Amino acid sequence: MQPNYRTIFTEMLLAQSAAIGALADVAARCAVLAGQEYQQALIALAGKMSPKGGVAEPAHPGGGSGIPGASPPRLASFGRGIVGLPRVSMMVFLSQYDNLRGRRGVVRD
Numbered sequence: 001m002q003p004n005y006r007t008i009f010t011e012m013l014l015a016q017s018a019a020i021g022a023l024a025d026v027a028a029r030c031a032v033l034a035g036q037e038y039q040q041a042l043i044a045l046a047g048k049m050s051p052k053g054g055v056a057e058p059a060h061p062g063g064g065s066g067i068p069g070a071s072p073p074r075l076a077s078f079g080r081g082i083v084g085l086p087r088v089s090m091m092v093f094l095s096q097y098d099n100l101r102g103r104r105g106v107v108r109d
Contacts, residue, residue, distance in 0.1 A: 014100045022093035026085055033081045 018097035026089040
């Protein structure tokens with residue numbers, strides 16, 4: 001099979017449009033993760049503020065987290081979300097590229 005320049009150019013355009021779609025998807029997922037973290041941080045800050053005219057009590061009797069030295073669960077889930085982004089981007093890219101190319105005929109030599 002001898003590919004011509006039009007076929008090569010078409011494949012390049014399809015690959016670039018699939019890459020742009022994957023980039024947009026990953027950027028949206030990253031923005032959602034960041035938004036959730038900001039929301040959790042604001043909730044935590046609001047919980048630490050003392051009420052008007054009174055003294056705030058600590059959430060735990062010792063004043064710290066339940067397990068000393070443990071990272072908060074939301075940090076662990078945020079880390080898992082960030083680590084999974086490259087895998088998600090590759091899967092999105094491949095699926096969009098397949099959808100853009102459509103059905104292909106079987107090439108026989």
